[in-house]
Amino acid sequence: MTKARKTVLEVVEQEGSPLSARQIGARIAGHDTATVYRALHYLEEKGLIDSFVLHCDRHGTERYYTTGGACHRHWFHCVECHRFIDLGECVVGDMIEKIGRQKGLAVTGHTFFATGLCADCQAAGKMPGRLPSDTCSTQTD
Amino acid sequence: MTKARKTVLEVVEQEGSPLSARQIGARIAGHDTATVYRALHYLEEKGLIDSFVLHCDRHGTERYYTTGGACHRHWFHCVECHRFIDLGECVVGDMIEKIGRQKGLAVTGHTFFATGLCADCQAAGKMPGRLPSDTCSTQTD
């Protein structure tokens, strides 16, 4: 494991919540953007980190990286302060594997995250853009 | 509703499965890419269509659009033939709203989709890239 890769992995592990390549690069001094991306690909290939793509109006569409391996978790993204909040371990994996199997599908992965307002932003009186509908397969931010 | 917007909406509604802006543009003659994107933004703003961002190795990272409104569904994406298969109506909305509420979060949206091998590609003997682990918050394609 080269120094660059080790550094990237440490940043992701120490953060505790999802980070974009841009954010990771900003936490690392003296490493090129391309090196960060290549390190992230390497680490994901090795199963050491996981990732998902999320779009928010502040940061645009970016891939976010989290610690991988055994512990797969899901995340909530606040559309106001743009912080991630841990929703706990995966609760949809078994369910979707079963639904898929009934349709003859071999489900090997899934992407899931929720969006809305975190407690702080609700207290600050912020209102989400689109309140009532719980849009499935849709991000409202 | 202008002609361009109506045409885009019809394409999405008639397709029945998610389409990217690129694919929609290809199904429409004589409309600029920018017009297609603006029409999609308009239709999503009006709640007539929904969307989600998915990355696959063949098409890269793209936003896919589906019919919106009352009927929110989830999709399976085959990592081999890159077709979408309907998994049925949303089954995670209530669950995640409840989990979020316990943490003080106001969940207003979520993104969910599964990936793997469809029945046809399994029959054709294709093997998914990463077989066993059901990676949460992760796409394996």
Add this chain to the structure above:
DNA sequence: TCAATTTTGCAAATCATTTGCAAAATACTG
């Protein structure tokens, strides 16, 4: 230690998506 392989930095290229701007289409007013 020297050659072979891999990784890095830099700059340029990609690719989906967005935006400025003037022309075209549509809506509104009298």
Add this chain to the structure above:
DNA sequence: CAGTATTTTGCAAATGATTTGCAAAATTGA
């Protein structure tokens, strides 16, 4: 219905995340 105000469209250029070519630097192996 004409005339003006508003919105939408097409085209071209800009954006921004991510990728890639290539030569230098670092690492590995003999």
